[in-house]
Amino acid sequence: MGASMPQPPSSPRPVFRSLGHLVLGAAVLLGCAPSVPPTEAGVAAAPISEPGMWSPPASTRTAGDRQTVAVQHPPRIAPQGSCSDPNPWACSCTHPACGGVLPGTLEFARFLDRRFDQITSVGGFGCCRQNTGDTAYLSVHGIGRAIDLSLREVSSGVADNTAGDVVANWLVEHAQEIGVQLVVWDRAAWNPERPPGTRLNPYTGPIPHTDHIHVELNLDGANRRTPFFTSGASTGGAVCVARCEGDVIVNADCSTGDCSAFGVRCIADPAPRCVLPGCPRTGVGSICLDEAQILRCRDGLPEGAAGDCSAYGAFCSTAGVLPTEARCVSALCVGGPMAVPEAHEACSITPGTRLLCQDDGQFTTAECPAGQVCSMVGGTSHCEAPRPECPVGAPGPPFDDRTVCLSTGEVARCFEGNVVSSTECGTGGVCSLLGGAAHCAQAACLDAGGALREGEVCTVAGDIADCDGLGTFVEVRPCAVGETCVEDASGVRCAPGTRPDGTGGQDVNQGAMEMNLDGGALGPGPDGGVRSAPLRGDCSCRAAGRGRGGAWAVGVVLALVAAWRRRRRGPRPASRGSVRRATALAALVALAVLGS
Numbered sequence: 047m048g049a050s051m052p053q054p055p056s057s058p059r060p061v062f063r064s065l066g067h068l069v070l071g072a073a074v075l076l077g078c079a080p081s082v083p084p085t086e087a088g089v090a091a092a093p094i095s096e097p098g099m100w101s102p103p104a105s106t107r108t109a110g111d112r113q114t115v116a117v118q119h120p121p122r123i124a125p126q127g128s129c130s131d132p133n134p135w136a137c138s139c140t141h142p143a144c145g146g147v148l149p150g151t152l153e154f155a156r157f158l159d160r161r162f163d164q165i166t167s168v169g170g171f172g173c174c175r176q177n178t179g180d181t182a183y184l185s186v187h188g189i190g191r192a193i194d195l196s197l198r199e200v201s202s203g204v205a206d207n208t209a210g211d212v213v214a215n216w217l218v219e220h221a222q223e224i225g226v227q228l229v230v231w232d233r234a235a236w237n238p239e240r241p242p243g244t245r246l247n248p249y250t251g252p253i254p255h256t257d258h259i260h261v262e263l264n265l266d267g268a269n270r271r272t273p274f275f276t277s278g279a280s281t282g283g284a285v286c287v288a289r290c291e292g293d294v295i296v297n298a299d300c301s302t303g304d305c306s307a308f309g310v311r312c313i314a315d316p317a318p319r320c321v322l323p324g325c326p327r328t329g330v331g332s333i334c335l336d337e338a339q340i341l342r343c344r345d346g347l348p349e350g351a352a353g354d355c356s357a358y359g360a361f362c363s364t365a366g367v368l369p370t371e372a373r374c375v376s377a378l379c380v381g382g383p384m385a386v387p388e389a390h391e392a393c394s395i396t397p398g399t400r401l402l403c404q405d406d407g408q409f410t411t412a413e414c415p416a417g418q419v420c421s422m423v424g425g426t427s428h429c430e431a432p433r434p435e436c437p438v439g440a441p442g443p444p445f446d447d448r449t450v451c452l453s454t455g456e457v458a459r460c461f462e463g464n465v466v467s468s469t470e471c472g473t474g475g476v477c478s479l480l481g482g483a484a485h486c487a488q489a490a491c492l493d494a495g496g497a498l499r500e501g502e503v504c505t506v507a508g509d510i511a512d513c514d515g516l517g518t519f520v521e522v523r524p525c526a527v528g529e530t531c532v533e534d535a536s537g538v539r540c541a542p543g544t545r546p547d548g549t550g551g552q553d554v555n556q557g558a559m560e561m562n563l564d565g566g567a568l569g570p571g572p573d574g575g576v577r578s579a580p581l582r583g584d585c586s587c588r589a590a591g592r593g594r595g596g597a598w599a600v601g602v603v604l605a606l607v608a609a610w611r612r613r614r615r616g617p618r619p620a621s622r623g624s625v626r627r628a629t630a631l632a633a634l635v636a637l638a639v640l641g642s
Contacts, residue, residue: 098207100232102246106215111242112315113222118264120177120184127184134181137173141184144174148190148268153280154224154261155193160282162195164209170194170260179251186228191268195259205232205256214259222317224274225267230260273297288318295320310347321346324369331370334362337383340372363387363407375407391427393420393464395445397438400427421465423452438463449484451477457484474506480517487517502538504531508545510538 127141290312305320325343355374366386387407414429471486478487491513525540
């Protein structure tokens with residue numbers, strides 16, 4: 047078996063230069079995030095009289111669930127460091143990570159001290175010690191990324207929730223902009239590493255945190271790399287509420303950027319940012335830019351340049367999968383980008399090569415023995431000797447692509463000797479070269495030499511049909527019960543007699559009726575009605591019904607079709623046959639209406 051069709055590389059070659067600029071601009075705008083409100087002079091609140099565990103309101107919990115914060119845990123003490131005192135509170139440890147307070151931590155501590163008057167002091171820096179919860183690790187205080195915000199208790203061991211909850215809730219609501227990775231206050235801890243809905247849990251550590259709030263920053267926050275610091279909010283600079291104004295994004299430092307200039311749009315979930323329409327807002331996925339170009343996305347923005355499926359003889363398609371699960375499907379296995387791939391066999395465009403198409407639009411190949419070609423005659427791919435009608439051309443372009451008559455009643459398409467498709471013309475059908483290309487025509491429309499018989503003819507079922515310029519039926523009109531189509535010196539007409547199939551003909555007041563206006567022939571059905579005998583694989587339209595109601599519906603449809611045909615062809619002299627048909631049609635409609 048051959049190898050699978052090559053797939054677009056993970057970083058496919060760019061197909062248009064402007065996409066690189068789109069990615070660059072969008073990536074810049076991606077850094078925009080909601081800012082922290084302007085510095086406010088805090089007002090000390092009166093202590094509460096009813097103590098209780100920190101329990102943020104629903105609005106804070108919802109905001110907390112929407113925060114996306116990278117969490118970095120402190121390192122283990124061993125083997126790079128050690129502690130000389132078993133007391134976890136003693137500053138007795140040495141470790142390369144202990145290097146004093148980081149700049150963002152110190153700047154944030156000063157900001158909180160200015161903003162909230164109820165904070166009596168800030169600290170917790172510079173002590174290289176163990177983590178009291180797990181002494182195998184360093185304290186986050188020891189590596190310069192944690193702050194303790196002291197507050198007065200209502201009484202010994204009872205937190206002032208009126209004063210402290212305001213601060214703790216604010217830290218949760220703005221964790222993403224700042225880089226807050228943990229808040230511990232009054233016997234509860236908020237951790238963004240947990241799934242939404244479970245981020246707030248009781249704190250069971252050695253101290254209840256009723257007299258201070260413990261705040262940890264991640265590496266970006268502690269190093270002043272988050273929007274809270276880059277916007278100037280941490281030092282009281284210009285601050286705006288980050289938002290979308292249409293497709294214009296307003297940044298925390300009040301600068302603006304137009305997402306639409308990069309072909310993307312602004313959304314405010316979970317924070318204002320630019321996303322490419324069609325890309326999933328979060329996570330990864332792939333979308334089709336058109337029938338050829340496939341683009342991989344991450345968190346709403348392009349991840350690299352677009353890939354070109356057509357470079358591999360494939361379409362970009364989402365048929366049968368989600369719109370964000372686009373894939374390249376081989377044009378040899380599907381008829382177009384909207385076709386759902388199915389497992390089947392086919393013939394390749396390479397001489398003597400069979401295709402084994404899979405349900406994901408990919409394929410493997412199987413080679414025929416030397417000197418043989420692939421053929422679809424009979425409906426399944428197989429290997430056979432080359433046919434005289436389908437010669438194997440010389441390797442390389444120009445490629446031999448032709449439609450031929452394989453037999454009296456079979457049309458085939460040949461490519462480089464392979465018979466890539468084969469169609470049986472069916473009952474009453476023959477392969478014809480009228481019009482210059484092989485196609486299925488009706489034997490009744492051709493004379494013995496294959497020349498066109500234009501106009502009305504008798505079908506093999508004993509009905510009357512009109513032939514077009516390619517020898518196919520444009521319209522088929524059944525003869526009434528007890529009649530059959532005859533052709534003599536007076537023309538083509540329905541006359542009393544036995545039909546070629548031995549039946550009595552069509553009773554227009556009984557049974558079902560089918561009609562095919564594009565290449566079908568009418569014949570008797572198993573229920574005594576009329577069936578459509580397929581002649582070249584075209585679709586049939588059915589107007590079926592039993593009794594008078596069905597005949598009435600058929601009469602109306604026939605009248606409308608006849609009127610449309612006459613209008614399309616324009617005026618022409620009336621023949622005896624046409625007068626009879628019009629009279630019969632009027633009688634049919636009248637009979638059906640009176641009978642209903």
